[in-house]
Amino acid sequence: MRPSRPLLATVVGAQLAYPQLPPARQTAATRAIVSLLLATSVADLAERRGLRRAALLSGTAAVVGFGAEVAGVATGRPFGHYSYSGRLGPRVAGVPALAAAAWTMMAPPAWTVAGLLTRRRVPRAALAAGALTAWDVALDPRMVREGYWTWPRGGRYEDVPVSNFAGWLVVGATIFALWAAVDGEDGDPASDVPLGLYVWTWVGEVAANLLFWRRPRVAAAAGVAMGAFAVPALVARLRR
16 A cells, blocks of 8 residues: 555544644644645655655745745745744744645645646646645634734734735745646646545535634635635546
């Protein structure tokens, strides 16, 4: 069995257990889940693309994403003015090293979802940036609420400004433009692991915000945003 499959199962189990944990253990659990998500995505990339290309693709996402975070904390661009707490671990230039993992772990699922909708490089890069940003519609409100980072001026959507999502689109488009140049139309865009990870994240975030966090607004927004990519990707996968 390919390692990415049991890793995906472990991610699902860990995320199901997370809401039941006492608050004192949730920070450590968050770091562990991020690590599991990263391992799942990178393992799948290596299985499908080989170690060299997987390292190039994941490294590109990490470097571009982390660089954008450093610029964002220092200047407010491209996301708006925000700052990290120390809950995600050691920081470099005000940004937790773990932040690079966030970009890397969801880039392959977003790229796969977009690849199910089109194989043309430019539209695929644009769709992947949208799919990645849709995931942040669920992520940012929860992380702000739990104190991992803050927006001093707040924002219209759960204390998150619109500029944050515009920044995610710009950074995502940069990452996937580079991926399009490296990856092109190669490989099988219908891999079930990254697609499963995206769909599970969509379903899990909606359910968690409705049942555990009691935040129906976030559940609705995340459901629509991620569903706009997850549903057509699922349909395309089933047709194949």
